[in-house]
Amino acid sequence: MGSLVREWVGFQQFPAATQEKLVEFFGKLKQKDMNSMTILVMGKGGVGKSSTVNSLIGEQVVRVSPFQAEGLRPVMVSRTMGGFTLNIIDSPGLVEAGYVNHQALELIKGFLVNRTIDVLLYVDRLDVYRVDELDKQVVRAITQTFGKDIWCKTLLVLTHAQFSPPDELSYETFSSKRSDSLLKTIRAGSKMRKQEFEDAAIPVVYAENSGRCSKNDKDEKVLPNGEPWIPNLVKAITDVATNKRKAIHVDKKMVDGSYSDDKGKKLIPLIIGAQYFIVKMIQGAIRNDIRTSGKPL
């Protein structure tokens, strides 16, 4: 479906240091009998989902256009390397004109039928100061679509990490504050209980996809705090993929959303009964009417 599974050419593009680390992580996955991994990337529009995908693959696989809205369909990119298959699904932005784009979510869900999501990358920008109602709505929509459990397989990716925080805040303070507020939003939006949420322990990773990203002496893209971020991201991904939680399998039932109707099952006979009585009542009333009025109209 969709794109063919190709040899991972872009892998060679990574700096040697990164390649080493990645191979290590993938080896770890293989040890756990995971020969393939599916990553779903979601987030609001324009936060850098596609760019993140491109950075992860190391190729310009998804078209990135700063000013045009991306296509409405999710795109899957698959790469194999040494028997290991990496599937990354890039999705359209979830916000449209101030609303959550449920249609896009439906599309994503439809796209994912009979697939298993190993990791969800929830992408947002680091250099935005506020979270608003819309963020919460997005989280809520994702929760409604894929269930609460998806957040246990989630990684929060904050893009545009290379920036200097305002108001003389230190980079660390700012980023931790920002991730905290986002995590809080996720918790509120998904309506998880506190314990649940702590168990999920959503890790936060920072990313900088810009070509302007500064690099260390090993030619790795690094964050302002000096850490190379791509290996970090992959490490976090493998960690999440291998955590004890079950991967989210999107099946037909989930897509059709049939389970949501089970709630009202018990009411069905009740309603039928009620209907019977109501009809009786109406009929009685009509008869009564006819009797009293006497002559037909």
Next chain:
Amino acid sequence: MGDGAEIVDMSDREEKKKLAEDRISDEEVEKNELVRSDEVRDNEEEVFEEAIGSQEVPKLESFEADGLHEDLPLETTPGNSKDAHEVGDQEEKSEVNVQDIITMGEAESDFVTPRMNDDQGEAGADISFGKTESSLDVAENIEKATSSGFGLAAEDVSMENGNTHSFSENGVVFPEDKELVAEVISMSPWSEETGNDGIEDKNWEENVDVSAGMGTEQEVGQGEVTNENCFEKGFVCIDNESGAQRNGVDYNSVQNASGDKSLNDSIEVARSGTSSPLEKSSSEEKGETEGHGSSGSPGVTFREHETVQKSNGGHDVQHNSQSNKELEQQQDSRVNIGPEIKESQHVEREYDVLSSVSPTESTSNTAASPPTRPAGLGRAAPLLEPAPRVPQQPRVNGNVSHNQPQQAEDSTTAETDEHDETREKLQLIRVKFLRLTHRLGQTPHNVVVAQVLYRLGLAEQLRGRNGSRVGAFSFDRASAMAEQLEAGGQDPLDFSCTIMVLGKSGVGKSATINSIFDEVKISTDAFQMGTKRVQGVEGFVQGIKVRVIDTPGLLPSWSDQHKNEKILKSARAFIKKNPPDIVLYLDRLDMQSRDSGDMPLLRTITDVFGPSIWFNAIVGLTHAASAPPDGPSGTASSYDMFVTQRSHVIQQAIRQAAGDRRLMNPVSLVENHSACRTNRAGQRVLPNGQVWKPHLLLLSFASKILAEANALLKLQDNIPGGQFVARSKALPLPFLLSSLLQSRPQAKLPEQQYDGEEDEDDLDDSSDSDEEAEYDQLPPFKRLTKAEMAKLSKSQKKQYLDEMEYREKLFMKRQMKEERKRRKLLKKFAAEIKNLPNGYSENVEEERSEPPSVPVPMPDLSLPASFDSDNPTHRYRYLDSSNQWLVRPVLETNGWDHDIGYEGVNAERLFVVKDKIPISFSGQVTKDKKDANVQLEMASSVKHGEGRSTSLGLDMQNVGKELAYTIRSETKFNNFKKNKAAAGLSVTLMGDSVSAGLKVEDKLIANKWFRMVMSGGAMTSRGDVAYGGSLEAQFRDKDYPLGRFLSTLGLSVMDWHGDLAIGGNIQSQVPIGRSSNLIARANLNNKGAGQVSIRVNSSEQLQLAMVSLVPLFKKLLSYYSLQQM
């Protein structure tokens, strides 16, 4: 950006257009010379093409929608939609007419309908006779209309005729009202704007013909000035008005505002333009035309009163010269049928001038060709260029100084003393502005500064009564003065500017304010909602007093819009006392809101403050120092490109939210980050080298200065500066007045529905008894069969028919009499019942309260002869229901959609409250692809006392884009038998302006033959008063409905802005013989425009042959009119 390609495109287009026009004009000339009488047909075609054009123009020009030029093509669209709207209205009206007629006359419907649906079956012979060419055409078109485009207009005419027609035959209709409106409106074409009155069709037609006529005339080179000219001008203006009102957007109103002034001024400019075209450098010429063009359309808007109502020949000449000039310069032609371009309506023609100007402008803007004129001064271009276009500066510099002296040379007339004071003040403003500029560390050659100065100069020039000179020295002197004053140090200036800051939460509103004042006035926090409430901050920047209103951040989600609303409402309350001069809408530069995520909050802002808030808004892009995102190829895009793109997105969004496609908000960049690069003076510098703060302040100050200048020159109220809180539009007072003067029948109880004439017929009671007796005394009479008839000799036949007619007449009279008696009896009976004890009356009441068993007439649309798929009528028959709500679809057969032409719903209902007070409700909602129209009318009347009744009504209708609400009340006194007086009041609320009117009406019924209605009234709105009066006299046959003789004389006077419009209308209907009618109508107004029409209709089949006379007559007439010319 594809500038080059665009330029090519444009010039290409122009070329094509030119060619096409030449071709057409040749054709025109030929036709014109050879076959005069064919003109009508040509006109039809033209109009038809125009109609097509109106659909195609936007499409054709849409390719321009990019970058700087995007506003150009859009200019045509409002006009289009307006036209479409008008067409729609006419159609709507005609639709209603059809139904009316059909309901009114059963016998008549055969007669009228075929003519309306299809001209083939024309039964009556219409012979028209025109004094002026235009009216000739109208008259001819009545017969000629065949196909859609012109069909609309012409159909309406025949409709109208049909109306009078049925009037003569049935005698049940009261056409007086209609006729009255006809006069009033044909006198005052500006009421066209409201597009609601059936009679505007008349103007429309005249205009259609006229424009075509004019086009040909100009092409032939006769340059003859006729009254048509004035008509056309007037017409053009009307449609422009809506556009002009929104022109403030372009910061153009310094020019726009000239509208208020008399025609003279704007023409003066035109004349100065024409007088010496050769002396001017090409650049100057362009600038001049441009300047004029930009003032042109609004100027025209107001000129309409002048031209249309005064009909001053001199003015027309000037118009012509102006338009000729435009013709010469822009190779634009008056013929509006460029097949390529397909100019749609008259409006387009005016717009076209502008749009054909604009390409040259944009060419000069974008190409690095020799300097032409200051960039962006065009009508549609923004006053203030988006910020990062600094490289244009040097070019502009050379230009401004080059430009101004030339302007000075243009005008040759001497300056007068009376404007010295104003000029002095203007000069002070100029000095002030230069001082501000100086303080902000900008040179007078900055783009923004240059533009403001240019505008000030232009305003002054337009303002000066005699085209007074703007001395080149004014600039130099001002500059010198400013420098001198500034040298003294930074003492506080007599200037303050209030800026309101709006924007999403977290974009840096408070931080921007802090940056403006260079100190922490408001504490900010990256993660908290910094500002909790609306607050004003005052401070001095370089000795200039600046007041900033900080508002809490807005939220982007739809679900949060009620919160936003709350915030904005508090802001609105805050600024009530002290409206801001400028609104700064902030957003982040580095947010890629491609998902139109800002739309909800932009919409909310528009809803709360009104679209006018955007007229004075500057877009501020914070985080301006952030790096541009990677392009599609992964390489970094350029900063300027990034800024342009981003500005474009926001401007587009604002445009959409404001619903005004010509908005072009200037963009300023803002960077509040403490780590921002600074120059040696400690000012923050953006990556493109711009120092943002002075730029932002300059933009704000510039618009404040322009507003001040406007206020000083008392220019028209579409001032961009100043109070957007209470922006108003001039109400079409004369239109309102004429609708007030119109006498309306009062709402009646259902049982009284049919005794409409009762009060009038009271008079007749006494007289008829003898005649009645006569009928009874007549010897028995036997009708002859056809066979028997054939046997009679000619004289016998005649005698027989005479006798029969006489008897018929008597019989009908008696019937009417009886009917009247019966009604009266019923009424009496009803009154008695009411007096009876309850128990009995209840029964009766019950019966009455049932839905009226009288079937509600559900007029079926006349079905087409065939079940053609083209005609949807047969598919949409609707049922007759006993429901009291009468709901009908509104069909537009010639609308956009040929398949399903239903565009609206019409609902009517008569309520009765407490068995006493009737309330009638009728409403119509139509919606086509472009416009939605609502028309609601509620009326009620109460009888109090003897012979006194008061009616109260509420009307709601679309006037242009606004909804106008009218409350009117009228009291009638029937104190005397022969005299009825009425006085009325009405209040209209349209947009945010209110107008009030008063009227007095007196109806005199002298005797059976003669009756007269006089009315007078005044309408006022914001100190603007219009007076009007009308008189209508009617002579009619003694027993009118039977005897068909009727003549009416109508006179009306309207005075507005000192322009007097007088119109007269006379109509006479004389029966000739047994079955023929002669109807003559003439109208004339003080502009010299008039119409004469003579109609003969006959129900005798023999006379059908008369139809063949029509072409003959026409030919003769065409000879006659040729001779006249």
